Amino acid sequence: MSQFEEKTVSSKTIFNGRIVQLVVEDVELPNGSKSKREIVKHPGAVAVIAQTDDQKVILVRQYRKPLEKEIYEIPAGKLEPGEEPESSAIREMEEETGYTCGSVQHLVSFYTSPGFSDELLHVYVATDLVKGQPHLDEDEFLEIEEVELNEALQMIQDHRIYDAKTVYAIQYLQLIQLTQK
């Protein structure tokens, strides 16, 4: 048992959407006092770090409604019910970028925002890429961009790359480049 456990006293589902579920829980804190927790439940997601043969990073540019702007991200998507993260990573990569990959390796998984959400993101590294045609859902609008690592670092500076998984991915590629030198 956890020393700091917060026991659920009651739980109320406020919203049950297509992507997220919002639950508000009354909890008992370790000192016996009461508090509330607002929890956004999410099915989980996958993201793929991939470089072309000439070491360019594969990014997708898309509009993100919560931010009211376009940003560049590594290929990613939410898990479908019952889907294995690895299959999901291969599928998202192929749908969004057209690239099929000979191999994907799990790199790391992390909660994106553990203070209020249970979204778990699984990050993969794809290799042995073969270029093909993207096949997007009819409600999906995005464009592929392949950029040098130095350009990606600049894109972080000027906020064209502006999300956790992609900033992490670029830092990972920096680290790999340094290690291989």
Add this chain to the structure above:
Amino acid sequence: MSQFEEKTVSSKTIFNGRIVQLVVEDVELPNGSKSKREIVKHPGAVAVIAQTDDQKVILVRQYRKPLEKEIYEIPAGKLEPGEEPESSAIREMEEETGYTCGSVQHLVSFYTSPGFSDELLHVYVATDLVKGQPHLDEDEFLEIEEVELNEALQMIQDHRIYDAKTVYAIQYLQLIQLTQK
């Protein structure tokens, strides 16, 4: 104007909580078709990467209700209304760990989960630390842990460290260590 812009047709606030607000928007996609977006609004947050004089990473262990478990994270907290991210970083660091810092430098900011939330996290690096006593809110329960970088890497493997900002922070420290060699 963005090529892929999704225009808001109507917007409904489902929940207005202490931390998050949930909004559902009817949007018009670039091809004219309609869709819905579920958006979790968040005040934003700060996190602090800090090492002790003997190069140990400062982590806090706390219970995260959305995950129903304890994890180790770098010191962090949400922005208070009107608060500057830098002041918030210094305040959170001091409250949670007792350490005051001679200097904080902004490292990067990123959206934690741009698919469904506008939470923007500002990451700082704190230096010139002076140890003091933590002063937690009465509803805040956490414990400080100072670990070697190698131990932190092991903690990522066995999911004691399990969140985006902390995984990013550890990778940053790896990168710095390699660059300085």
